[in-house]
Amino acid sequence: MQFTSLPFAAFLCGAAAVFFLLPPAARRLFLAAASLFVYCYPSPWQGAFLLLSVALTYGGARLLDRTEGPRTRRLLLAAGAVLNLAFLLFFKYYNFAAQNLAALCGLLGLAAPLPALALVAPVGISFYTFQSLGYLVDVYRRQTQPERNIVTYTLFVAFFPQVQAGPISRSTSLLPQLRSPAPAFDGKRVERSLLLAGWGLFKKLVIADRLAIFVGNVFDGHAGGTGAVAVAAVVLFAFQMYCDFSGYTAMALGIAGLFGYRLDPNFQLPYFSGTIPEFWRRWHMTLGSWFRDYLFYPILRNRRLNRLAKAARKTLPKTLANNIPVVVGLVVVWFCTGFWHGTGWNYIVWGLYHGLLIILSTLAGPWLKKRGQALGLPLEGRAFALFRVVRTFALVCVGYVFFRSASLGAALGLFARLWGGAGPAALWDGTLLQYGLDGADFAVALAGLAVLFAVEFAQRKRDLLAWVPAQRRLVRWAVYLVGILVLLVFGMYGEGYVEKPFLYFQF
Amino acid sequence: MTRQQVFERLNRVFQDVFDNEALAVGDATTAADVPGWDSLMHIRLMGAVEDEFDMVFDMKDVVSLQNVGEMADIIMAKGH
Numbered sequence: 058m059q060f061t062s063l064p065f066a067a068f069l070c071g072a073a074a075v076f077f078l079l080p081p082a083a084r085r086l087f088l089a090a091a092s093l094f095v096y097c098y099p100s101p102w103q104g105a106f107l108l109l110s111v112a113l114t115y116g117g118a119r120l121l122d123r124t125e126g127p128r129t130r131r132l133l134l135a136a137g138a139v140l141n142l143a144f145l146l147f148f149k150y151y152n153f154a155a156q157n158l159a160a161l162c163g164l165l166g167l168a169a170p171l172p173a174l175a176l177v178a179p180v181g182i183s184f185y186t187f188q189s190l191g192y193l194v195d196v197y198r199r200q201t202q203p204e205r206n207i208v209t210y211t212l213f214v215a216f217f218p219q220v221q222a223g224p225i226s227r228s229t230s231l232l233p234q235l236r237s238p239a240p241a242f243d244g245k246r247v248e249r250s251l252l253l254a255g256w257g258l259f260k261k262l263v264i265a266d267r268l269a270i271f272v273g274n275v276f277d278g279h280a281g282g283t284g285a286v287a288v289a290a291v292v293l294f295a296f297q298m299y300c301d302f303s304g305y306t307a308m309a310l311g312i313a314g315l316f317g318y319r320l321d322p323n324f325q326l327p328y329f330s331g332t333i334p335e336f337w338r339r340w341h342m343t344l345g346s347w348f349r350d351y352l353f354y355p356i357l358r359n360r361r362l363n364r365l366a367k368a369a370r371k372t373l374p375k376t377l378a379n380n381i382p383v384v385v386g387l388v389v390v391w392f393c394t395g396f397w398h399g400t401g402w403n404y405i406v407w408g409l410y411h412g413l414l415i416i417l418s419t420l421a422g423p424w425l426k427k428r429g430q431a432l433g434l435p436l437e438g439r440a441f442a443l444f445r446v447v448r449t450f451a452l453v454c455v456g457y458v459f460f461r462s463a464s465l466g467a468a469l470g471l472f473a474r475l476w477g478g479a480g481p482a483a484l485w486d487g488t489l490l491q492y493g494l495d496g497a498d499f500a501v502a503l504a505g506l507a508v509l510f511a512v513e514f515a516q517r518k519r520d521l522l523a524w525v526p527a528q529r530r531l532v533r534w535a536v537y538l539v540g541i542l543v544l545l546v547f548g549m550y551g552e553g554y555v556e557k558p559f560l561y562f563q564f
Numbered sequence: 565m566t567r568q569q570v571f572e573r574l575n576r577v578f579q580d581v582f583d584n585e586a587l588a589v590g591d592a593t594t595a596a597d598v599p600g601w602d603s604l605m606h607i608r609l610m611g612a613v614e615d616e617f618d619m620v621f622d623m624k625d626v627v628s629l630q631n632v633g634e635m636a637d638i639i640m641a642k643g644h
Contacts, residue, residue: 198624229628334602349603350627357607358626383604419604 058095059558060308061261068095073315077242084239088316089208092217096180103179106144107215113140114189115210118196118203134197138190145186148178153400181221183397185214187347192228194351201228209235218312222305222559224323224343231320240317247315248526254311255540256512260304261559262548264505267498268297274492276461276471283478286488287471291454294461296506298560299328302341305559326513331445332422333414333452344397348390356386380420387412387419398460403468407459414452501547570636577612581605591633613639 058065072091076084097104117137124130152173159169192213195201204210212235219226275282275290282290306323313320327340337345356362362382369378388409395408429436458475462468479488490496515521525536571589579587582600595601601609610621613635619642629635 198622198627200624200628334604338602353603354607354626355623357604358611358623 058099060305060312061258065095069312069315076239076316081239081241085212085235086208088239089212089215092212092215092220095217096215096220100180106179106182107185107220108211110141110144110185110189111211111214113137114193114214115204115207118193119205121193121196122203130197134193137193141186141190141193145182148176148182150396150400151176184223184225185220187344188225189214191225191347191351192232195228201232204232204236206236216313216318218309219320222302222309223341224306224309224321225347226320226343231318234318243317245526246317249522250311250314252311252525252537252540253314253522254308255537255544257304257307257309257311258544258548259505259540260300260307260509262544262550264502264509265297265300265304266549267494267502267505268293268300270498271489271492271494272297272461276467277463278492282483282488282492283474284476285481285483286479286492287474289484289489290492291457291461291471291475293502294457295328295450295454296509298457298461299324300509301560326517328450328453329446329517330449331442332418332449333411334418336449336453337411337415344394348394352393353386353390356389357382376420383419384416387416391415401463402465403459403462406465406468407456410456410459505547565640567636567640570639571632573616574613574632574636574639577616578609581609581612589632591631591636593632594630617642 058068068091072088075091076087079087093104093108096107114137117133121130121133121137124133151171155169155171155173158171162169192201196203204213209232213226213228213232214220216226216231216235272290272294275287276294303324310320310322321343323340323342323344325339325342327336330336330339359382362385366378366381369381372378391408391412392405393408394411395405398404398408426436435441458471459465459468462471483489489499494502512521525533528536575587575589578589578598579585582598582605584599587598589598595606607626610626614620617639619639621638625638629638
């Protein structure tokens with residue numbers, strides 16, 4: 058159920074009211090039941106898979122904890138990981154594998170070995186599988202105690218603000234909160250949480266859903282734009298993507314906060330990053346840290362790889378040899394990151410593109426910095442800081458061409474359209490208005506982006522979520538009323554309002 | 565080895581890994597306080613600390629260390 062839908066709003070009001078009216082001892086059970094209800098209601102069979110995953114990791118973790126032998130523990134962890142990943146791989150990647158196999162067999166003149174199936178992946182399976190897997194590894198590393206209470210564990214995986222598209226919670230941050238006595242009602246916290254959720258709603262309904270129309274028509278439309286129009290679509294997609302996903306996350310954090318639980322943040326002003334590695338520490342942070350802790354670190358510490366690196370020092374330059382585990386780790390992590398996002402070669406290329414940039418930045422960064430210093434370039438000044446931010450944003454935008462396109466072929470087609478065609482004049486001579494978004498809507502979207510920029514820029518110095526509720530009642534309510542009015546007037550509802558799904562729900 | 569001696573040796577490792585002779589770490593130093601301490605440098609640092617003290621960190625420690633003080637605690641607990 059979408060956060061932006063009316064039935065969800067009704068569910069949320071009811072759930073919050075009942076939660077705080079119930080005696081504290083019954084609240085956790087109620088929240089788990091409400092989470093399962095809202096997840097299962099649209100599609101019970103998807104709920105069955107969620108419960109199967111919950112049961113598997115719950116039992117697996119307890120068994121792991123009771124087992125002592127290192128070999129058996131490793132086997133148990135591997136079995137748990139394989140079972141969890143098997144569901145994910147089957148639902149999301151079976152058809153992708155079947156298509157590619159069929160294409161390969163076609164080349165060799167053979168019949169396709171696997172039939173295509175009409176599969177619909179359960180909502181949030183990529184997110185809850187990773188969360189469950191992380192929990193299992195934490196128990197294996199004895200970093201977390203396995204949860205004994207099945208209700209608490211079910212709530213950890215199925216908690217409705219996060220089950221559909223994250224943030225991917227860690228056993229070390231969310232489980233301790235769920236184990237503690239249920240939070241009491243706190244008016245100020247509710248105010249802060251609603252403000253955060255409202256801000257997320259603004260980013261989604263006022264900015265992202267508006268930009269989506271223009272971006273969609275340029276990327277997918279038959280009359281697809283060229284030159285400056287295509288560049289505008291790529292840049293605006295960067296903002297659509299950010300407003301969509303960070304809007305969702307703000308709502309998830311706000312809704313969880315309403316009940317007194319704190320979810321991990323996913324964004325820290327990513328488009329202000331100076332390098333690509335920094336961008337990835339500030340964009341979809343819970344996925345990045347998941348890959349770092351559960352895949353990248355183990356590869357970097359792999360004994361065989363490190364022995365190989367040591368041996369390679371005899372033949373390769375030392376810096377290159379030392380970085381062998383790093384390069385292997387980055388290639389694996391970024392292939393998986395691309396693959397995790399979707400079943401298309403365009404996602405894999407997008408992931409590997411970022412991996413390549415990070416490898417280049419790791420290997421050549423220190424050298425480039427020394428060269429720059431030797432040449433006397435002003436590397437410390439504000440102008441250079443701005444240059445780094447713009448350069449990083451441009452590199453991210455190039456990646457988005459792969460990410461947003463329907464296929465690898467479409468992405469290459471869009472790259473071809475970026476050169477030539479409409480000149481810069483297309484940005485102001487009305488050409489942009491031919492792609493489904495009229496002048497008024499463009500103006501609202503750009504004004505929304507200006508507000509976004511101002512608020513997030515201010516957020517760097519001061520926590521506005523704490524600042525607004527601390528103001529005098531008149532100021533506070535003025536902010537809230539203006540916010541509600543803006544959402545009502547400028548939100549993209551359309552006729553017979555059908556809410557648009559969040560982009561990350563497809564992953 | 566006293567805690568102070570551990571910190572003296574840790575300081576040398578940090579200065580070497582981060583190529584910064586002005587670096588001085590204390591109990592409360594975190595990754596946010598040291599420029600360049602990202603996930604990659606973290607693993608290099610752990611490797612260098614392991615070499616210096618001839619010990620191996622558990623994966624649990626690698627991912628959950630909050631500050632240099634905790635690092636020193638583990639080094640001392642491992643018998644140094």
